[in-house]
Amino acid sequence: MNFELTANQLDAQKIARDFTERTLAKDILERDAAAEFSRAHFDEMGRMGLIGLPYPVEMGGQGGDYLSYVLSLEEISKLDASMGITYSVCTSLFCGVIMNSDLPTERKAELIRPVASGKALGSFALTEPSAGSDAAGCKTVAVRDGDEWVINGSKCFITNGPLSDYFVVFTLTDPALGTKGMACFMVPKGVPGFEQGKRHDTMGIRSALVCELYFNNCRIPTENLVAEPGKGFALAMKSLDGGRIGVAAQGLGIAEGAFEIARNYLMEREQFGKPLYKQQHLAFRMAELAVEIEQAKYMLYKAALDKQEGRPYTESAAKAKLVCTDAAMHVTTEAVQMLGGNGFMKEYHVERMMRDAKITQIYEGSNEIQKLILSGRLFR
Ligand code: CAA
Secondary structure, eight states: OOOOOOHHHHHHHHHHHHHHHHTGGGSHHHHHHHTOOOHHHHHHHHHTTOTTTTSOGGGTSOOOOHHHHHHHHHHHHHHOHHHHHHHHIIIIIIHHHHHHSOOOHHHHHHHHHHHHTTSSOEEEEOOBTTBSSOGGGOOOEEEEETTEEEEEEEEEEEETTTTOSEEEEEEBSOTTTGGGGOEEEEEETTOTTEEEEEEOOOSSOTTSOEEEEEEEEEEEEGGGEEEOTTTHHHHHHHHHHHHHHHHHHHHHHHHHHHHHHHHHHHHHOEETTEEGGGSHHHHHHHHHHHHHHHHHHHHHHHHHHHHHTTOOOHHHHHHHHHHHHHHHHHHHHHHHHHHGGGGGSGGGSHHHHHHHHHHHTTSSSOHHHHHHHHHHHHTO
16 A cells, blocks of 8 residues: 655645645635635636646546545645635536536536636535435426426525536426436526525635525426436435545545644743643643544545545545544634634634534535445445
8 A cells, every 4th residue: 555645646735735825825814704705716726727637638627636636625625615615516516426427428528618627616406405414305396398397496505506607406307206206407507597596694614605596497408417317316426425525625624724723823822831732631632633633634535546546435435524524623623722712713713614614514414424324334
């Protein structure tokens, strides 16, 4: 087993780190306070080739490997988990659905190019008010009418929703068939009957935008079918396996970002006549957190390599998502405590990181759902 990163992987990591320090760091506190997305920063990521990093060049991507993408997402999330999830939803979920579909290669290229080239944003629309953890509880329906499908229903908690140009939307085609009839459509913004609805006001990842979507007799041509009726649910599940690797990278990045702030603080801050790290209980806690982060990192890289090298990755993605996002919540909570009063202040960043960490344990399948997936496989 080789634990060394390749030169290309180290490059991808460095490019993302430099971009984060040079650009995202400038206005992170303001964007969080105003719940504002920076299109300029996203466009720069697009020009740098980050968004389509793991996809073929002829599809608008960079032809990089999956671990390079994961490393760059981890770097960005060390400081800016909002931009991290915007990136992950575009790359892992939106592009992931298209690439995992049975569409011919030319059609895949046509559909992912705008997002993979970083010129447009994409969203993944599965969740509904009645279909969260129970994704099969979906009620949005598409009914065929000649050369078109007519979609009615609504979606909620859609990351990038207010910003996206393209949406992969999962619908039933016959309520009596349930998920056995689920399909997936590509819905571009602005089509009649489709509305990017009310923005959600969130606790964390405040500069990633999230909203509801409404479909009211929205007519979509048959050529926009991404998955035939009956193939939509498995496509959503397979793509979420990839999405979970993205959220794991986001969680790991948050944990590492908070850890680094705490480490610096313990070395600089003096109380009782010595730096805080000389209090052994604090130094030991940091040692434990370092182990937790390292464990999470190897589980994440294992999942990324399983995907990259064509091995099954449902299980390794679920494990990585569980461990990395629990580490994010634990490390950020500890960091706030170690920084004391300062930890509670916005300018020290760890309170934002703690708020951002919470959602990573919830979205793309709550951590309880990861345990459901893993325990189901243990006892089948
Ligand atoms: N890959 C491929 N196919 C899969 C699969 C996978 N990983 N998992 C399940 N399937 C297939 C099964 O093989 C089965 O196929 P057949 O019917 O042909 O046998 C079918 O899907 C149904 O499988 P289950 O019986 O296991 O389905 P279920 O209804 O019991 O649900 C679940 C399973 C794991 C709980 C699922 O509902 C789930 O993942 N829930 C969480 C939903 C979720 O993650 N939502 C995230 C929303 S997106 C988001 O958060 C993004 C964002 O904005 C940041």
